[in-house]
Amino acid sequence: QVSGEKNLHLKSAIVDSAYDFYQFDQLLTPEEVALRKKTRAFAEKEIPPHIQECVENVQFPEFILNPLRESGLMHQIVGPPFGKHMSPVALGVTIMELSRLDLSVAGFFCVQAGMAMYTIEHFASEEQKARWLPKMRDLELISGWGLTEKDIGSDASNLKTEAKPVEGGYILNGNKRWIGNALRGGHLIVWARNTETKQIQAFFVETKWKGVRCELIKRRLAVRPLLNSELHFDNVFVPAENRLAKVNDFSATNNILKHSRVYTCWNVVGLCIGVYDTAIKYVTSRKQFNVPISAFQLTQEKLVRMMGTIQASLALSWRITKLYERNAASIGQIAMCKAWVSQQAREVVRLGRELLGGNGIVADFQIMKALLDLEAYYTLEGTYDINSLVAGREVTGIAAFKVPRPKL
Numbered sequence: 001q002v003s004g005e006k007n008l009h010l011k012s013a014i015v016d017s018a019y020d021f022y023q024f025d026q027l028l029t030p031e032e033v034a035l036r037k038k039t040r041a042f043a044e045k046e047i048p049p050h051i052q053e054c055v056e057n058v059q060f061p062e063f064i065l066n067p068l069r070e071s072g073l074m075h076q077i078v079g080p081p082f083g084k085h086m087s088p089v090a091l092g093v094t095i096m097e098l099s100r101l102d103l104s105v106a107g108f109f110c111v112q113a114g115m116a117m118y119t120i121e122h123f124a125s126e127e128q129k130a131r132w133l134p135k136m137r138d139l140e141l142i143s144g145w146g147l148t149e150k151d152i153g154s155d156a157s158n159l160k161t162e163a164k165p166v167e168g169g170y171i172l173n174g175n176k177r178w179i180g181n182a183l184r185g186g187h188l189i190v191w192a193r194n195t196e197t198k199q200i201q202a203f204f205v206e207t208k209w210k211g212v213r214c215e216l217i218k219r220r221l222a223v224r225p226l227l228n229s230e231l232h233f234d235n236v237f238v239p240a241e242n243r244l245a246k247v248n249d250f251s252a253t254n255n256i257l258k259h260s261r262v263y264t265c266w267n268v269v270g271l272c273i274g275v276y277d278t279a280i281k282y283v284t285s286r287k288q289f290n291v292p293i294s295a296f297q298l299t300q301e302k303l304v305r306m307m308g309t310i311q312a313s314l315a316l317s318w319r320i321t322k323l324y325e326r327n328a329a330s331i332g333q334i335a336m337c338k339a340w341v342s343q344q345a346r347e348v349v350r351l352g353r354e355l356l357g358g359n360g361i362v363a364d365f366q367i368m369k370a371l372l373d374l375e376a377y378y379t380l381e382g383t384y385d386i387n388s389l390v391a392g393r394e395v396t397g398i399a400a401f402k403v404p405r406p407k408l
């Protein structure tokens with residue numbers, strides 16, 4: 001008994017998934033709940049048997065392609081006539097469930113569906129959509145998305161890659177870095193500055209073209225199966241029909257970054273749920289001093305701290321997605337969500353590793369992989385610092401991105 005009241009929790013089942021504690025499904029539609037459950041079953045069946053080999057050997061997760069085609073999920077990424085859109089929240093919980101098992105598989109899905117396909121659907125001509133979207137949906141064409149450069153990260157609007165208009169197309173020169181999917185897929189959307197208009201445009205490029213060099217970034221310790229690469233473009237001719245027709249300036253880029261940043265929050269929440277789910281099963285089954293280690297006060301405090309952060313992150317991610325769904329989410333609101341969720345996740349994952357003791361660093365338990373993968377997601381889609389400043393600009397009305405230049 002606690003405070004003279006019957007402790008009903010002693011007779012209740014253990015909450016073995018952090019997703020279930022505050023009955024989050026009650027915030028979803030029946031269709032969204034069904035899709036979440038379908039994705040969890042899919043991920044639990046397809047990912048664990050193969051992912052560790054991909055991590056250790058730095059291999060693209062080929063094993064997921066056929067099951068993903070057969071699942072029908074890709075047909076719910078695009079609208080008619082190529083598919084039928086799922087709701088933004090449904091996409092969020094789909095990404096969450098994939099991320100619960102592995103961030104590299106979820107990352108591949110997000111780059112293909114949430115960035116490349118989204119870009120084509122919203123900023124390509126009808127002819128371009130018909131040419132590329134069916135193949136991307138069916139995973140016959142896998143694409144990267146190239147904005148970040150070797151020397152340009154957070155300051156993306158000042159990218160240096162250039163596209164010079166010539167007869168019949170453009171000549172592309174420059175580089176891109178940290179690009180997922182491109183090494184495996186052979187295609188990517190490249191953002192470059194038009195040398196005449198000085199505006200940002202987007203081009204659909206094949207890595208087999210003359211002058212394109214795609215190199216794996218070696219010795220990466222996070223999201224290894226995503227095959228992040230560096231690409232170099234040396235006088236690459238891009239046909240005019242491969243310039244995305246509706247991209248005329250950086251506002252298109254910002255549109256896509258808002259979209260992808262919302263779903264990065266769900267990536268991080270899913271990873272944290274996976275860590276908690278591993279930890280709770282471990283501490284309730286492992287015994288020390290003749291009792292489960294879940295019986296110790298310090299263990300329970302860590303579990304509750306993890307659980308509280310996950311519930312708050314779920315609520316924040318759901319709310320920003322609902323605002324985004326009705327086109328009411330500002331870039332600062334989205335940035336704050338990404339910054340806060342990814343920062344708090346670092347403690348969740350570290351606590352999960354602590355709870356497993358020495359086994360926390362063993363690959364079989366997946367938590368150390370999650371810890372490393374999270375560090376990549378803490379930085380991508382805007383670093384914690386930059387996202388905080390984006391939100392801070394809306395909170396204060398003052399932009400603090402750049403140090404004031406000294407007066408001469």
